[in-house]
Amino acid sequence: MKKILTIARREYQAMVATKAFVIGLAMMPVLMLGGMYVPGLLKGMQSSEERKIAVVDFSGQLFAPLSAAAGMKNAMTQAAIDRDANGEETEAASEEEKDRKAKQSLGLDDINTYVLELVLPAEFNDEKRLELSDRIRKGDIHGFVEIPADILESKPVDLKSLDMTKVDAKELIGLPDVIYCSQDSAISDVKSWLQGTLTQLVRAERLKASGVDEMILLELERRANVQATGLYEKADDGTVIPERKPDELTSIFLPMGIMMLMFMIVMMSAQPMLESVLEEKSLRISEVLLGSANARQLMIGKLIGNVCGSLTVFGLYAGGALAVASAQGYLDIIPLHVIPFFIIYQVLAVLLFSSIFMAIGASVSQLREAQSLLLPVWMVMMFPLMVWIMVVREPNGTLATTLSFFPPSTPLMMTLRLATGAIIPVWQIVCSILLLVFGTFVGITAASRIYRVAILYQGKTPKFSDMLSWIIKDPAG
Numbered sequence: 001m002k003k004i005l006t007i008a009r010r011e012y013q014a015m016v017a018t019k020a021f022v023i024g025l026a027m028m029p030v031l032m033l034g035g036m037y038v039p040g041l042l043k044g045m046q047s048s049e050e051r052k053i054a055v056v057d058f059s060g061q062l063f064a065p066l067s068a069a070a071g072m073k074n075a076m077t078q079a080a081i082d083r084d085a086n087g088e089e090t091e092a093a094s095e096e097e098k099d100r101k102a103k104q105s106l107g108l109d110d111i112n113t114y115v116l117e118l119v120l121p122a123e124f125n126d127e128k129r130l131e132l133s134d135r136i137r138k139g140d141i142h143g144f145v146e147i148p149a150d151i152l153e154s155k156p157v158d159l160k161s162l163d164m165t166k167v168d169a170k171e172l173i174g175l176p177d178v179i180y181c182s183q184d185s186a187i188s189d190v191k192s193w194l195q196g197t198l199t200q201l202v203r204a205e206r207l208k209a210s211g212v213d214e215m216i217l218l219e220l221e222r223r224a225n226v227q228a229t230g231l232y233e234k235a236d237d238g239t240v241i242p243e244r245k246p247d248e249l250t251s252i253f254l255p256m257g258i259m260m261l262m263f264m265i266v267m268m269s270a271q272p273m274l275e276s277v278l279e280e281k282s283l284r285i286s287e288v289l290l291g292s293a294n295a296r297q298l299m300i301g302k303l304i305g306n307v308c309g310s311l312t313v314f315g316l317y318a319g320g321a322l323a324v325a326s327a328q329g330y331l332d333i334i335p336l337h338v339i340p341f342f343i344i345y346q347v348l349a350v351l352l353f354s355s356i357f358m359a360i361g362a363s364v365s366q367l368r369e370a371q372s373l374l375l376p377v378w379m380v381m382m383f384p385l386m387v388w389i390m391v392v393r394e395p396n397g398t399l400a401t402t403l404s405f406f407p408p409s410t411p412l413m414m415t416l417r418l419a420t421g422a423i424i425p426v427w428q429i430v431c432s433i434l435l436l437v438f439g440t441f442v443g444i445t446a447a448s449r450i451y452r453v454a455i456l457y458q459g460k461t462p463k464f465s466d467m468l469s470w471i472i473k474d475p476a477g
Helices: 002-016 019-041 063-086 095-105 126-138 169-173 189-209 214-221 248-282 285-289 295-328 338-363 367-386 388-393 398-404 407-419 426-454 464-473
Strands: 050-057 113-119 143-147 179-182 232-234 240-242
Touching (some): 002 248, 002 295, 050 063, 063 113, 063 189, 179 189, 248 338, 248 367, 248 407, 295 338, 338 367, 338 426, 367 388, 367 407, 398 407, 426 464
Parallel strands (some): 050 113
């Protein structure tokens, strides 16, 4: 036991007492989560641009109201920019203002102004399309829009005579397509604005043509505001109040951030194990170490030291995050109940993946040889990151539940589910931990058998069949 603890202390010091560890500790959150906050920090570098849009209105009725809507949009945008520049805060912000602020924090808000230019339909043809496209290439205009002639025509539908199983919903209730052409037409802010604005204008024009009063139009535009709250609970004074729930963006990205924290810790813990074992093998240091301790003691000591290092990383990250959340007044939206489960899943994940990385490091002679062996391991580790948005939307769905019982993805998946605030059945939490313990035991056992043989294995890189035979037959046993 003394030898194991000595090895563990050496590995812990080698992991945390280096400049590379400090730099990696600082840079890893920036690399993983910087994309969420950097746009908001750099929003001051963006300036509002005037975008000229050519409009071909074949209906003959929509250019004027569309131009007026653009003017209103420009005025609201400028007012918002002025408020942000002066640091003004409205005490009771509207839902639109809150949504704008959220998008602004991610760098997604539209701060540009639009100027519309009328193109006569009689002059419009393919040659004109080519001419407008050339103007877009030169930067004279941002894009052009083709509004079809029949967009305001009503199409009465006899629902009784329709076979709803064979009717295309778009053809039934959709409007004729409006063509928008620009260099970034698929993801353009202009496209989004045009789609929403034209939909409202067409609706208003159709109702007006039907003789509907304008006040009724305003009434029809009023929307029901659905306010999401948490489950109700009894406060200390006996009153029944709903628990505070974060906004929509926080509800999506907070669980993802907690899952990414675990992924970073596992990655920062497992990768050094591979490099350490590979260095010891290539420099024949492992032969000296095996003269003082056997392969089992060496591997267990390394894993214990690695787990302690990962807990140090978690303590620093978690402590910093909680301090910032407390200072900003957001501590009550942090799911503190996840911390004990986070530690359990993290320790087991570090043990599982570190042992696998150690086995791979012992099986190769150079780092580039390990890439092909690491690829399937990385794919398994990163799979929960590929489906996180689906799990956040349905934490108790079939996909989330199934992946929770697959040991390699259990740590990230269960942490993500618990962080959403959804009520996860206790039996699922218990079963996932037991399965992960069993999977970790099997993984460490298999990795240790490969490690004991491969650490002294010289020559060509062993094949998968060779490593499988070492696991089954355990020639070192």
